[in-house]
Structures are given as C-alpha cells and as structure tokens.
Amino acid sequence: MKSIYLYNALTGHRESDNKNENAYYLSRLLNLRNELLVKQVQIADVAPKLLEVIKNHPSFEKVSRVCLAINLPLSNKLEVLSVGTTIDNNLMKSGYSCFISSKSSLQKINNGDTRVFSNIDNILESYVNDNKPAQRSIFYLSKMGVKSGITIQLKSGGLTGYLFLNSNEIGYFDSSIKSDSTYLNLLELVCTEVFSSLANEFRALGNIDDYIARFPKEYIFSNIHQKNHIGIELLSESISQYIHGNIKFEIVDNTEASSLIPWGQVSLILSVILKDLKLASINNLPISLYEEEENLLVSISSKEVVEEMENLPIEYYKAIRKFSKNLGIELSRSRDKFWMKLKIDKYSHREVDVDYSTPHE
Structure with missing residues (x-):
C-alpha cells in the first residue's frame, strides 16, 4: 500500500530557487517575524498574520488554513494556539484540543523535517480499512x-x-518541498522563534523544561481513564519518585463514564506543589474524582496541604495557577481543600478513536 504521508528534510535546492523572487518573499517573512516578536502580537492573531503573508507567495496562494499547535507536556494532548483560515466553517478554533496516538504520523516527524499528505480521502480510507472511526x-x-x-x-526546549x-x-x-525549500526553511525558523516566544507562557513557574526533563519518562501515563482502573492509581507512585518521597493517596472515584484525561499533567502539577511545599511523605x-458536565474535578481534601499553600507568597499561588491554566487545568482552593478542573473527552463518542488516541491497550 502506498504511504499516505511523505517525510522530507528541509534542505535548500539552488537550482530551483529564483534568487530575486525569493529575496522578496523571504523579506516578507522576516518583516513578519519582527512584527510578531517586537510588537508582541496576541497569540490569537499570529496564525492569521502568517496566513496573510504566506498567501502572497505564488506557490502558497491557495493555502486555506494556517495553524500553530502545541503538544502539551507529559501527555499526547495537542492544543491549538492560533489558527488563521479562509474556510467559513472552522471547526478547530484556538483552544481546540485532541489526543493523538504515540504511533501517530505526527510523532514520526523529526526536527527540521516536514510531513506532507496529498489527499485526505486516502487517510479516511485507511481508517475504514482498519475498521476504525476517523480520528476527530x-x-x-x-x-x-x-x-x-x-x-x-x-x-x-522540552516543548514541541x-x-x-x-x-x-488535492x-x-x-x-x-523541493521547489520552495528555502522559503519553507525560513518559515520554520521564524515560526520556531515565534513558538518559543509563545511557549514562554508555559514557563510561568520556574523552568518547565527542567521539570519535564526530571520527570520519570515511564510515568507519562496513558490518557485512558476507566472507573477505578487506568491512570489515577499511578499518581502516588509517579509523584513519590519525582519528589523522592513517599506519597500515598486514598482515592474515591465518583466518575462513571470512560474518558480521556491527561494524567501526566495532573501528576506534574501535584508533584510541583508537594515538592515546593516540602511535603515529601504523606499517608x-x-x-476524590467527580464529573461536572464536561469537566473532571480532582479534589484533594487536606487541611495540612492547604495551610502550607496559604503560607506561600501570593505570587507563587498566582504562578502555579497560571502554570496549571497553560496546561488546560483550572486550579482553585478553599479552606480545607484544593482542586483541579479539566475538560474530559468521552472516548465512547463516535469521533474519538480510543486505539488511535492513546498508546495504552
């Protein structure tokens, strides 16, 4: 069967580059780079501005969509940061997220390479042949x-x-890839620099790259959650190893439906909090886990932990909330507990393919 995707390294091809024309289009990209970085353009406006400039290039004038997305750390959850499109029925706006497989074609892209597909119908057909619903x-x-x-x-850094x-x-x-590789090369460099600037929002609490590097790779969890089964029971073990301590949870699971939850991010936030509070041993x-409409509440009922959090500077609490928010998790606290609120994906839905969306069997 012919491969659906083609992977190519972005390398220059002198013989196919028209220097005069390229100089103009490359300068447009550099001007955009300066505008995006110097003027500190809002994230939502980045992709629309990219689309406007890219469509001026004759080889890309029929581009209908430009999207910047981030692979949220310690999960295989992808979130749209910015999107620009000429398509009326845009179904994936900023903030849209989905889970991708560890075996996804995205995971096969090496730094500096491109992935190209010629006809989306071939991808849809491959799902039919595998007797699977199309990835959302x-x-x-x-x-x-x-x-x-x-x-x-x-x-x-540690962010992708x-x-x-x-x-x-079609x-x-x-x-x-060959005829416009120089332009695509510069586009990659500009977008990497812009992405690095946007990614700084994910570093609200210290250096997230360091946290990711030190987090045990074997504890980047499955995203599947089934009642009293996969995901949640790994939290205490992973956190204990991360903070070099001994944390034991008493878990009450009030959820009913199976869902996709980024447990790696939940674990990361709890690890950071407990480590900074110097609480290395808790029995x-x-x-507790609760469902609230399309959200999951992870509630930690511990007066000891909350009191320790109240002793921290208000700037720290603001930073940990921002850190959590950038991971798609809302962090709140009351007098005797704190909780995390995050959206869940009910993977029984027709458009969510469980086997494709998680690496766990």
Whole structure:
C-alpha cells in the first residue's frame, strides 16, 4: 500500500530557487517575524498574520488554513494556539484540543523535517480499512473541505509544537518541498522563534523544561481513564519518585463514564506543589474524582496541604495557577481543600478513536 504521508528534510535546492523572487518573499517573512516578536502580537492573531503573508507567495496562494499547535507536556494532548483560515466553517478554533496516538504520523516527524499528505480521502480510507472511526481532527478537516497539508515540527526546549498548512486542493504541497525549500526553511525558523516566544507562557513557574526533563519518562501515563482502573492509581507512585518521597493517596472515584484525561499533567502539577511545599511523605492523602458536565474535578481534601499553600507568597499561588491554566487545568482552593478542573473527552463518542488516541491497550 502506498504511504499516505511523505517525510522530507528541509534542505535548500539552488537550482530551483529564483534568487530575486525569493529575496522578496523571504523579506516578507522576516518583516513578519519582527512584527510578531517586537510588537508582541496576541497569540490569537499570529496564525492569521502568517496566513496573510504566506498567501502572497505564488506557490502558497491557495493555502486555506494556517495553524500553530502545541503538544502539551507529559501527555499526547495537542492544543491549538492560533489558527488563521479562509474556510467559513472552522471547526478547530484556538483552544481546540485532541489526543493523538504515540504511533501517530505526527510523532514520526523529526526536527527540521516536514510531513506532507496529498489527499485526505486516502487517510479516511485507511481508517475504514482498519475498521476504525476517523480520528476527530482528520474528520473535522475533511468536513471543512481540506484536501492536502504540510506539517513542520517546532521545538522549544522540552516543548514541541507544530505548524500546519492546509489547502482545499488535492496534492497542493507535493512539489513545494523541493521547489520552495528555502522559503519553507525560513518559515520554520521564524515560526520556531515565534513558538518559543509563545511557549514562554508555559514557563510561568520556574523552568518547565527542567521539570519535564526530571520527570520519570515511564510515568507519562496513558490518557485512558476507566472507573477505578487506568491512570489515577499511578499518581502516588509517579509523584513519590519525582519528589523522592513517599506519597500515598486514598482515592474515591465518583466518575462513571470512560474518558480521556491527561494524567501526566495532573501528576506534574501535584508533584510541583508537594515538592515546593516540602511535603515529601504523606499517608492516605484524600483525593476524590467527580464529573461536572464536561469537566473532571480532582479534589484533594487536606487541611495540612492547604495551610502550607496559604503560607506561600501570593505570587507563587498566582504562578502555579497560571502554570496549571497553560496546561488546560483550572486550579482553585478553599479552606480545607484544593482542586483541579479539566475538560474530559468521552472516548465512547463516535469521533474519538480510543486505539488511535492513546498508546495504552
């Protein structure tokens, strides 16, 4: 079977570059880079500005969608940071998120490489052949009329992002890899620099790259949660190893439906809090799970922990809340407990493919 995706390194091809034309289009990109970084453009406006400049290039004038996304740390959850599109029915706006498989084609992109698909119908057909529902984002792109695309990986320390370009024409990017590699190379550099600037928002609490590097790789959890089963029971073990302590949870699981939850991020936040509070040994720390509409509440009922949090500077509490928010988790506290609120994905839904969306069997 012919491969759906093509992977190519971004290397220059002198013989195919028109120097005079390229100089103009490259300068447009550099001017945009200065505007985005110097003027500190809002995240939501980044992709629309990129789209405007990219469409001025004759090889990319039929690009219909530009999207910047981040792979949230310690999970396989992808979140849209900014999107610009000429498509009316945009189904994946800023803040949209989905879970991707550890075996996803995205995970096969090396730094400096591109991933290209010529016809989205071939991808949809592959799901049919495997007797699986289409992965949700692919399904949405198809409904939006997208036919082809190119993806460039972006790196900033321990954080990974992606630049997606799409067109409503079949095979639109097939020749761009060679004929416009210099332009794509500069686009990658500009977007990596912009992504690094945006990624600083995820470093509200110290250096998240250091936290990620020190977090045990074997405890980047499955995203599947089933009542009293996968995910939650690994928290105490992973946190204990991370903070070099001994944390034991007394878990009450009030959830009913199976769902996709980024347990790695929940564990990271709890680890950071307990480590900074210097609470390395706790027995039977009460933790409860509740469903609230489309959200999950992870509640920690511990007067000891809350009192210790109140002794920390208010700046720290603001920082840990911002840190959590950037991971898609709302952190709150009351007199005797604190809790995390995060959106959950009910993977029984037709458009969420469990086998595709998580690496856990």
